[in-house]
Amino acid sequence: MSVTAAKGFTAAGIAAGIKENGNPDLALVVNTGPRLAAAGVFTSNRVKAAPVLWSEQVLKGGRVSAVVLNSGGANACTGPKGFQDTHATAEKVAEVLDGHSAGEIAVASTGLIGVLLPMDKLLAGVETAAAQLSEHGGEKAAIAIKTTDTVHKTSVVTKDGWTVGGMAKGAGMLAPGLATMLVVLTTDADVESDVLDRALRAATRTTFDRVDSDGCMSTNDTVLLLASGAAEVTPEYAEFAEAVRQVCDDLGQQLIRDAEGASKDIKIEVVNAATEDDAVEVGRSIARNNLLKCAIHGEDPNWGRVLSAIGTTSAAFEPDRLNVAINGVWVCKNGGVGEDRDNVDMRYREVHIVADLAAGSETATIWTNDLTADYVHENSAYSS
Amino acid sequence: MSVTAAKGFTAAGIAAGIKENGNPDLALVVNTGPRLAAAGVFTSNRVKAAPVLWSEQVLKGGRVSAVVLNSGGANACTGPKGFQDTHATAEKVAEVLDGHSAGEIAVASTGLIGVLLPMDKLLAGVETAAAQLSEHGGEKAAIAIKTTDTVHKTSVVTKDGWTVGGMAKGAGMLAPGLATMLVVLTTDADVESDVLDRALRAATRTTFDRVDSDGCMSTNDTVLLLASGAAEVTPEYAEFAEAVRQVCDDLGQQLIRDAEGASKDIKIEVVNAATEDDAVEVGRSIARNNLLKCAIHGEDPNWGRVLSAIGTTSAAFEPDRLNVAINGVWVCKNGGVGEDRDNVDMRYREVHIVADLAAGSETATIWTNDLTADYVHENSAYSS
Structure with missing residues (x-):
């Protein structure tokens, strides 16, 4: 093969x-x-x-x-x-x-x-x-x-x-x-x-x-x-x-x-973006947020960290129209508290985050991993 | 007071x-x-x-x-x-x-x-x-x-x-x-x-x-x-x-x-940049490189990760003119292997990285920390 x-x-x-x-x-x-x-x-x-x-x-x-x-x-x-x-x-x-x-x-x-x-x-x-x-x-x-x-x-x-x-x-x-x-x-x-x-x-x-x-x-x-x-x-x-x-x-x-030290694969789907570039920028910003990656590792549906990552981008959106779903539960609606976060089941390896920018019809999916102590361990001892 | x-x-x-x-x-x-x-x-x-x-x-x-x-x-x-x-x-x-x-x-x-x-x-x-x-x-x-x-x-x-x-x-x-x-x-x-x-x-x-x-x-x-x-x-x-x-x-x-979980304070001094904005962009890119932050945690003077972080920026520089010092040892000269990395003493909490862009005379200093298992632990259990 x-x-x-x-x-x-x-x-x-x-x-x-x-x-x-x-x-x-x-x-x-x-x-x-x-x-x-x-x-x-x-x-x-x-x-x-x-x-x-x-x-x-x-x-x-x-x-x-x-x-x-x-x-x-x-x-x-x-x-x-x-x-x-x-x-x-x-x-x-x-x-x-x-x-x-x-x-x-x-x-x-x-x-x-x-x-x-x-x-x-x-x-x-x-x-x-x-x-x-x-x-x-x-x-x-x-x-x-x-x-x-x-x-x-x-x-x-x-x-x-x-x-x-x-x-x-x-x-x-x-x-x-x-x-x-x-x-x-x-x-x-x-x-x-x-x-x-x-x-x-x-x-x-x-x-x-x-x-x-x-x-x-x-x-x-x-x-x-x-x-x-x-x-x-x-x-x-x-x-x-x-x-x-x-x-x-x-x-x-x-x-x-197979990413180093990862325990979760995170699929970040950005929807209703004004442009595909916006969707990719927002997806990447979420994917690179160390605090969110730690939270996912702890099976904590901490959507505030998703919003704070979105807020650092230049994408078109209004803060009070943002929606976020984690594993199917819309934990953030209109920029504020949505459905009960206790309903989010995060036991499995794949985690699916949907960020709805409510600004258009473009979409992009970025894949990332959680941040773990194993990642730190593997990369603090790599060259020695 | x-x-x-x-x-x-x-x-x-x-x-x-x-x-x-x-x-x-x-x-x-x-x-x-x-x-x-x-x-x-x-x-x-x-x-x-x-x-x-x-x-x-x-x-x-x-x-x-x-x-x-x-x-x-x-x-x-x-x-x-x-x-x-x-x-x-x-x-x-x-x-x-x-x-x-x-x-x-x-x-x-x-x-x-x-x-x-x-x-x-x-x-x-x-x-x-x-x-x-x-x-x-x-x-x-x-x-x-x-x-x-x-x-x-x-x-x-x-x-x-x-x-x-x-x-x-x-x-x-x-x-x-x-x-x-x-x-x-x-x-x-x-x-x-x-x-x-x-x-x-x-x-x-x-x-x-x-x-x-x-x-x-x-x-x-x-x-x-x-x-x-x-x-x-x-x-x-x-x-x-x-x-x-x-x-x-x-x-x-x-x-x-007092940063969460940190064991090292890292001073990143970017020198000989074409502009102050270039210096800040390069300093921030180095500061945010998780692999470098893990390496510093492991007291590993892994200068390749500094260069790969510099390479993602839009700052003015030529790859084969870059120099990097870690705690006073110029481990990278002209974009390649410099002084012996075994001479770098990383036992102390403060780590000093100098990135010489050889492109001008501007400078900026960015402070960051290492990335540790304690940071992961603290931030995977924060909201629960």
Whole structure:
């Protein structure tokens, strides 16, 4: 499954020794064609890791023959040496995969910022991975890109004669402008790179871009979509775009469910906004309110914290027309006390907040998590 | 000391029974003149508590004869009834203080959002407090406005023949556009309300407005400055403004040191910014990065999280010219690895981060705290 569910792709995942604990840490995904079309979306963080700077250049050509990914080090804030290391990695992949060019090899890294990668281990790992490439290697590749993820994440949508599949990693530093994550999607549909780009941007805008687990934006976020054309089918754009969206949505949900330390998945649905931008701004403000996230952790339907988060935005609304429902109970009506908060059942993992701005007809849904002592623990001991 | 350090003021703090635990919860501060000048600054949250809406109107007249403050309930998101309750409170104060007018009584409330105040207890408490008004009542008033504060906060600056003093409360929901807090400052200097307003806005802009403990902006923030003129001295503006700034700065520091669950006070100094706005934007982005706040809690000088926070801003900078020092060690130079991070000593409560944008000559300092399991615990059980 994963990135090898679609025809025309091989993959491998191995332990190169980049991670000190010996876990798998290097993945290779190869497009065996006949087509080598690709599109990519990257972090909007202005501090970009070396592999992001490299892969952005590669994707400008619209062709990717292989993707090499490592966990165990982000290769971010590593200066010119870091960029040279990324370049050397792409060169190594091109060398071991006969007939490939480094300029068509995308590179992605994840892990601690500010540390150079152990290049001897990484380059040797590329050789090992290349020797293990297989049409069944998607699962191992998905496992090799994990960092603090507790499970690996894959998704597949199969249509009439063609498939979109993919893998994702990400658990912390999950926020907009792409969550902290690496995602590789593959399809055997016969689709050109500009169509891939359009479908990928449309899909990420309403899926990964609306996952905001902890408000922290990564230096390494990368989402790639590769097409092999091996199915010899060119689907209608709408059908293709919807399949890509479904895979992105499914992977985004898996990221939220595995977020560091989280005990609740919180779906924030902003309705009756004047504009979609307003809805997203309000949803994000609620998603990033630490006090609300703590309250949800304590199964406390503290709607005052929702209103105080809405109040910090520039969205169109009148304070005395706001309504808030938590798990179906309208605890706030017209900006004041609504139905009895004791009726709110918060025992389950998913919590559904509806914020009604009463200002229009647009809507957006943002996903976040609660804030827990486990999150603090995990992130106060991460680099040491 | 506190609000009665300056001549021309009396105060009281009592337990009215608003808090279920029986702790003091009602404070009264009275300006006995001869002057009744006042200025106020309020939360920029668009969802404003009833007492904020009321006091904003009162302050437009530039005269305040008394301030009544309660803890145990924010009277926010309480609709028309909440506003009527605030009005009734001011009327009650005017009634028990002979010769006062409700339109010159400021009201401030703090506590849980979305709950109506127990008005019978509150109004009876106003009578009790009025009977206990004293020139030595400042300390008791400061104690009565505490919510989750572990200590009460007061500050006094005495100059040649005149004084500025004050009290503050605030421990959570501490963020810009004024931290979640109530502050009453008093002076016996003979200063008109427009001068008070100018001095207060100048002082809060670089003190309370740069405290950002948890990124959450309150519905109730209120900072008042009252002048009695009882010292019969009109100081030079610059000297007066500096005294007000000193008291605000001292109280702001006390808020940070008592922030909920915090184990570290973090001073974020942004230097060599192109503009002061850039410096503040970058400082706030760093202050609100949950991952960095967790790392500091773990005494981990994880400068990559500083860079990734800077990268989300619109400030002028080049990623490969950024420098970051933590407790005096330049762990990041030119956007990459700098001095050995093992040299950073993080054993003490205060942590000093310098972010050098290398883009100009402006600077700003933002104060925040670490993110701890205690913060999560305190805020997941607050309303229940």
